[in-house]
Amino acid sequence: MQKKPKVSNIKNIATTKFFNIQSMDVAFSNGEKRQYERLKPSENGAVLVVPMLNDDTVLMIYEYSGGTDRYELALTKGKIDDGETPLEAANRELIEEIGYGANKLTFIKEMTIAPGYQSSVTHIVLAQDLYKDSAEGDEPEPLKVVEHQLSNLEKLVYHEDLTEARSIAALYMAREIVKNQHS
Numbered sequence: 001m002q003k004k005p006k007v008s009n010i011k012n013i014a015t016t017k018f019f020n021i022q023s024m025d026v027a028f029s030n031g032e033k034r035q036y037e038r039l040k041p042s043e044n045g046a047v048l049v050v051p052m053l054n055d056d057t058v059l060m061i062y063e064y065s066g067g068t069d070r071y072e073l074a075l076t077k078g079k080i081d082d083g084e085t086p087l088e089a090a091n092r093e094l095i096e097e098i099g100y101g102a103n104k105l106t107f108i109k110e111m112t113i114a115p116g117y118q119s120s121v122t123h124i125v126l127a128q129d130l131y132k133d134s135a136e137g138d139e140p141e142p143l144k145v146v147e148h149q150l151s152n153l154e155k156l157v158y159h160e161d162l163t164e165a166r167s168i169a170a171l172y173m174a175r176e177i178v179k180n181q182h183s
Contacts, residue, residue: 003029013037038117044080045121047090048166050108050174051076051098052128055182056151058171059098059130062144062161073146073161075170077122078137086123094127096137098145102127108173111166124170126177150175 006027014021020040027033051059058075065072076097080089087105095101108124148156153175157168 005029012040036117038119040119044082044084045086045110045123046077046079047086047093047123047125048111048170049076049090049094049125049127050170051094051100051102051130052126052174052178053100053130053147055178056149057147058150058174059100060146060148060167061097062146063139064141068163071161072163073159073167074164075167077166080123087125090123090125090127092135093137094130095133095135097139097143099132099134100127100130101133103129103131106177108170108177111169113166122166124166124173126174128178150178 007024008027009023009025011023012020013023022038022040024036024038025033026036053059060073060075062071062073064070065074076090076093078089078093078097080086081092084092086107090105091101104127106126106128108126111122111124112118113120113122150171153171156162157171162168
């Protein structure tokens with residue numbers, strides 16, 4: 001295992017509503033030194049939820065994405081509020097975004113996005129045994145909820161509106177978990 005470099009001189013160089021942009025000096029064990037920049041999001045992390053209406057039907061949403069300036073097909077997601085566990089946040093986001101809660105929530109995996117410059121952690125959660133419920137969320141407009149079949153996953157991942165890597169990876173992981181529950 002490689003020796004972890006020494007990080008020093010961490011400075012916030014810009015702050016937005018969601019991120020701190022930091023610079024940091026990094027000294028490697030071989031003597032090389034570099035300055036890195038990273039995005040430092042909220043400390044609580046986020047959740048991404050795979051809501052299963054049944055063993056084959058996943059509920060997805062169309063949501064406007066500022067980064068791509070278009071509506072993207074994705075899974076329910078959101079930040080973890082202060083005092084919430086990832087599973088509590090997952091259920092709250094389900095209720096707010098798609099009008100369902102879940103009696104069974106299973107943590108799948110933590111994932112990062114571009115760990116070379118971003119430190120955010122997303123907790124992937126499988127939601128099963130859904131029940132109808134609703135609450136007002138923070139979305140600026142109603143989200144369009146659509147059903148897709150995991151049995152058609154190979155075609156779904158090539159859908160032009162599904163581009164988020166976390167959602168694609170989570171769908172594959174959820175499909176395997178659901179399949180193994182009945183083996």
